[in-house]
Amino acid sequence: MPRLRWCIRLLTLGSALLQAAAVQAQPDVVQGAAPACRQLVASGNPQYPPYLWRSTESSERLVGANVEMLTWLSKEVGVPIEARYVGPWARVQEEMRAGRIDLIAGAFFTLARTEYMDYFHPAFRETRSVVLVRSGSNLDYRRWSDLAPLQGGTVIGNSFGEEFDRYAKENLQLTQVSGLAQALQMLQRSRIDYLIYEDSPALAYVARLNMQNVRPLRPAVASESLYLTLSHRSPCNTPELRGRLARAMYALSRQGLMNGWIDSNIQVWKRIGPAP
Structure with a gap:
C-alpha cells in the first residue's frame, strides 16, 4: 500500500509540472487572466477623424490617432490589440455591452455606461x-x-x-x-x-x-474627457489586466504621446481628399 501511495504522488507531481510548462509556453496570456485572453478587440466611433475612421468604405480596419494609441498600449500590456470596425457608434456600444468587443478607444463618461464598462484614468484627450x-x-x-x-x-x-x-x-x-x-x-x-x-x-x-x-x-x-474603456463582460477583464492598462494610460498621459498622433493623423485625413 505505501508503494501505491508513492506512485500516485509521483503521477500527481508529474501532472502539475506538465501544466506549469504548458502555461509558461503561452507568453501571450496575461497572468491572472482567463485562458481565452490572447487578444483584445477594440473599436470606437468610426466617424471620428483624426481619432478614428475606416481605412476604406468597405474595410473592417480602423485607422487614426486612437489606433496608434492602441498599438502602443498593446506593447505596454503584452497582449495583441486589434482595432476593428463593428458598425456605427450606437452599434459599438451595443457590442461593448454584450462583451463582443473588449475595448472602446474613446468614450465620454456617463453613469449609464459604467453599468457595462470600466473607465481608465487619466483621460487621454480633452474635447x-x-x-x-x-x-x-x-x-x-x-x-x-x-x-x-x-x-x-x-x-x-x-x-x-x-x-x-x-x-x-x-x-x-x-x-x-x-x-x-x-x-x-x-x-x-x-x-x-x-x-x-x-x-x-x-x-x-x-x-x-x-x-x-x-x-x-x-x-x-x-x-x-475621452477615456479608454474595458467591457465588464470581456474575458480579459481581470485585476491584472486592469492594473496594466491603468499604468499604461498614466505613462501615456505623462509622456504626452497623444498630441503627436493627433497632429500626424490630421495630415493623413487631409490627404485623403473629398469624400465620394
Whole structure:
C-alpha cells in the first residue's frame, strides 16, 4: 500500500509540472487572466477623424490617432490589440455591452455606461462639443436655453456629459441619425436648425465634404474627457489586466504621446481628399 501511495504522488507531481510548462509556453496570456485572453478587440466611433475612421468604405480596419494609441498600449500590456470596425457608434456600444468587443478607444463618461464598462484614468484627450449652424443662421447662441425653440440634430449614441445630456432630454428637440455625414447634410439642407458635435471631427468632415456654409458657434456646449474603456463582460477583464492598462494610460498621459498622433493623423485625413 505505501508503494501505491508513492506512485500516485509521483503521477500527481508529474501532472502539475506538465501544466506549469504548458502555461509558461503561452507568453501571450496575461497572468491572472482567463485562458481565452490572447487578444483584445477594440473599436470606437468610426466617424471620428483624426481619432478614428475606416481605412476604406468597405474595410473592417480602423485607422487614426486612437489606433496608434492602441498599438502602443498593446506593447505596454503584452497582449495583441486589434482595432476593428463593428458598425456605427450606437452599434459599438451595443457590442461593448454584450462583451463582443473588449475595448472602446474613446468614450465620454456617463453613469449609464459604467453599468457595462470600466473607465481608465487619466483621460487621454480633452474635447469640446459645439453648436454648428449654416452660415446664414441668425441663431444668437449664448446659453443652452437659446436652443430650446429650434430643431436640432446629433448622432445616435453620442453623449456630451451628464449635465447637458439631461438638459437636452428634458428641453431640446434633437433628431438623432446614424452618422455625422448624414447629420451635416441635414443641416446644409435646412432640415435641422443646428447640429451638436465635437469640434475637431465635425470640422474635419465639413472640410472633406467641401461644405462652405457650415460654421461652429461659441461658447462650447461642453468640454469633455475621452477615456479608454474595458467591457465588464470581456474575458480579459481581470485585476491584472486592469492594473496594466491603468499604468499604461498614466505613462501615456505623462509622456504626452497623444498630441503627436493627433497632429500626424490630421495630415493623413487631409490627404485623403473629398469624400465620394
